[in-house]
Amino acid sequence: MLAPDGTCTGPAPTAAAEIAPGIGECELVRLKGKGPTDVLVGESGRGQREVQVLYAEPGGKELYFFVNNRLDRVVK
DSSP states (O other): OBOTTSOBSSOOOOOOSSOOTTOOHHHHHHHHTSOOSEEEEEEOTTSOEEEEEEEEETTEEEEEEEETTEEEEEEO
C-alpha cells in the first residue's frame, strides 16, 4: 500500500503488466516508473480505505482512485 508521501509500505507486487482496474497502489507506481505527484489517503463512510493518486504528466493530469488497495477508476 502507498503511504501519504507516495512510497510503498512493502514490496511492490510484480504481477500486473498494465494499468487496469483491480491493480494495487504499488503496482501502479511500479508501472508508471516514478513516484506520484500527490497522494491522499482516507477512509470512506463504510470503513474502506480510499486512496487518490495524482500524476501530473506533460500532457495533463491523471488521477487514480483506489478502494481497499484496488484501482477503481481513472480520471484523465
